[in-house]
Amino acid sequence: MTIEAVEEVMAHKITCEECIVCGACSTECPGEAIIEGKDCYVIDPKKCNDCGACADICPQECIVAPEE
Ligand code: SF4
Numbered sequence: 688m689t690i691e692a693v694e695e696v697m698a699h700k701i702t703c704e705e706c707i708v709c710g711a712c713s714t715e716c717p718g719e720a721i722i723e724g725k726d727c728y729v730i731d732p733k734k735c736n737d738c739g740a741c742a743d744i745c746p747q748e749c750i751v752a753p754e755e
């Protein structure tokens with residue numbers, strides 16, 4: 688497994704089906720790791736440091752930590 692693949696597994700993830708595209712997570716992220724995708728916001732696993740700020744602010748609670 689490459690290092691990049693490990694990071695992808697470890698990073699926070701947005702459950703796209705539940706995201707209402709409000710943008711709150713993107714504003715909250717200190718690493719600018721969250722961008723608006725085609726159907727929902729998406730987290731760049733290479734920029735995410737797993738601080739959890741996005742998961743705390745999300746009104747849909749659809750951002751999951753890697754250990755969950
Ligand atoms: S866990 Fe922190 S660094 Fe990762 S996407 Fe969420 S707010 Fe950004």
Ligand code: SF4
Pocket residue numbers: 701705706707708709710711712713727728744745746747748749750
């Ligand atoms: S805060 Fe939650 S609902 Fe809002 S854009 Fe981010 S993931 Fe989607």
